[in-house]
Amino acid sequence: MARYTGPMTKKSRRLGVDLVGGDAAYERRPYPPGQHGRARIKESEYRTQLQEKQKARFTYGVLEKQFHNYYTEASRRPGKTGDNLLQLLECRLDNVVYRAGFARTRRHARQLVTHGHFRVNGKKVDIPSFQVTQHDVIDVREKSLEMTPFIVARETHGERVVPAWMEALPNRMRILIHQTPVRQQIDVPVQEQLIVEFYSKK
Structure with missing residues (x-):
């Protein structure tokens, strides 16, 4: 899978989080792009978990396979898998x-x-x-x-x-x-437990 190199504002709006940091364009329109961007979408549990994974992946600019490898490594380490995952990404x-x-x-x-x-x-x-x-x-x-x-x-x-x-x-x-870094020191808007739940079902 190729690395995403497109407009980050559009990706931020789709995922509902500022992936760049200080993105004024996202702040002006923090809803999904498209004709029905403001409409409320009923989200399934799977969709919510997938979205959290995508938030983390695009925040750190990591490919899908590499992100899965980080999860595998995090699950092998002692402690909470979600905390370990963010720690690996942050480092x-x-x-x-x-x-x-x-x-x-x-x-x-x-x-x-x-x-x-x-x-x-x-x-x-x-x-x-x-x-x-x-x-x-x-x-x-x-x-x-x-x-x-x-x-x-x-x-x-x-x-x-x-x-x-x-x-x-x-x-x-x-x-x-x-x-x-410990979890409290990692300032990313991600619910890491949802990522753990996403992979644990695979």
């Missing part, structure tokens, strides 16, 4: 770059990572799905520091709220991972 390198305020959106962060602009613990990493862990240090590569996206990130960093489980140092373009 993706592209998401960390976005959360730290070094990219405008997760899609933008994915591009920056893929183009090789970051090092993790001194080693170049260009895999967006790379899992960061406690005590990791993520740096923008020295030769990339004066690129426009990173200049903008330094100048506008005060506008972003960085999660407590990490620390962003915009003057050095560095991210410190202080801990693995």
